[in-house]
């Protein structure tokens with residue numbers, strides 16, 4: 001028979017976004033609340049001075065969260081329901097499965113993204129070209145976090161372990177790193193540590209595009225190269241090494 | 248005729264002892280094949296290897312000439328499985344579960360929906376079609392899982408302990424459905440209910456401690472065991488002298504003597520003369536299982552080679 005890839009992608013979206021949202025609408029509140037709550041705190045503490053950075057930070061966190069949720073969701077379906085075993089022993093395409101799951105995370109994040117994008121328009125008002133740059137940076141952030149998330153999911157064997165990882169990664173990569181505030185706030189020896197996190201590069205790009213951070217052209221190009229290169233390398237590594245079937 | 252063939256199939260999980268050891272057999276890949284064995288015998292391991300989920304450590308296997316390792320993609324076009332530990336996704340209904348499983352297999356939405364509804368009706372699950380899985384009883388959940396794979400176009404279906412947890416009546420219902428479906432599909436199921444194997448299986452395969460102990464039709468396996476008769480005495484009876492056979496005492500103290508026909512009648516005669524209470528009957532599948540697996544765990548049994556049993560040769 002002819003097998004429809006779009007159907008396979010849609011199946012992942014139905015299971016992981018549409019049906020799930022219908023039954024646990026409270027999860028939606030979570031995905032909206034966590035980037036917004038940081039934003040509000042930063043705005044209050046800085047008396048409004050850092051609102052632009054805080055909105056950008058919210059967007060980055062939301063993208064990063066997508067990857068971590070993907071990790072949790074794929075692990076949950078695989079370990080607790082044995083869904084992946086059922087799909088391995090079937091003509092389901094692993095790529096279509098994962099693409100659909102990744103898309104479902106974006107769909108889940110749409111309400112948060114919508115609010116943040118509106119705030120962006122109101123407080124930062126980027127031009128068309130800047131908007132494209134911001135979108136591209138966020139897309140690279142999404143790819144990076146999705147691949148990291150998927151890699152962890154294929155390695156995890158129980159759900160507790162995978163939740164522990166996603167919490168740890170989210171804290172390290174979005175709360176501590178200069179995502180919600182400019183990197184120049186970090187005193188020097190520690191600033192180098194921040195560059196270990198992919199979110200730092202995306203934040204630098206977004207902050208400089210929005211004009212809240214002054215970076216040389218060379219530094220911005222370097223940031224693009226690093227995050228773009230990282231996303232590409234991770235995609236290759238994951239597509240080569242992800243475990244679909246058991247060894 | 249289409250065949251399932253395994254050749255010295257072995258599996259060792261990360262350095263531990265062998266879960267499967269040199270399993271070689273061939274059987275028709277039609278009707279129902281029931282794989283029986285105790286917990287830990289290696290049933291799930293064998294199923295997962297055949298269903299392309301798990302790589303064997305050594306050996307090979309093929310179904311209808313398609314190699315399970317080298318041609319896994321080709322085989323996946325034709326197979327479906329309900330793993331032993333599969334659970335219905337709690338936030339979905341049986342209809343949504345079946346629909347999305349079919350879509351993952353590549354069916355268009357409308358065709359998937361139609362097939363899902365048909366399959367649920369066939370398993371008498373239509374009244375639960377739109378109830379959340381987490382609100383269903385354990386047995387209904389297992390049936391809903393079966394409905395997912397049975398809705399598909401797959402003609403080779405693996406069910407790992409499909410009736411565990413079903414009540415006796417639901418189990419019988421389920422057998423009816425499996426018999427019906429096996430008319431144009433190959434169903435490979437595992438079970439530890441011997442009655443189920445006896446009722447359903449066109450082919451029976453017995454695993455003990457990772458080794459294949461027997462394979463064939465139920466009558467052919469019955470014909471191959473050493474002791475065909477069972478003499479049973481109530482608890483507390485004096486044990487008669489047994490020249491040839493095996494004496495065991497059950498949990499409730501009942502004494503069982505497994506033996507051959509001549510010896511069984513000789514013992515019966517002596518017991519009758521002595522006025523003791525006893526019964527005599529041909530061995531049940533339970534007894535057969537004990538004879539096969541009880542011995543195999545002590546490593547006395549030889550692994551049947553393909554062709555050892557007429558009709559099941561490669």
Ligand SMILES: Nc1ncnc2c1ncn2[C@@H]1O[C@H](COP(=O)(O)OP(=O)(O)O)[C@@H](O)[C@H]1O
Pocket residue numbers: 260261263265266284285286287288289290291292293
């Ligand atoms: N993933 C695994 N890792 C290590 N050992 C395993 C794994 N799965 C099964 N085993 C071991 O392999 C043997 C066979 O198990 P299994 O195939 O599940 O048997 P059954 O399905 O007949 O109960 C058991 O001793 C079990 O402990």
Ligand SMILES: [Mg+2]
Pocket residue numbers: 287290291292331407
């Ligand atoms: Mg098992």
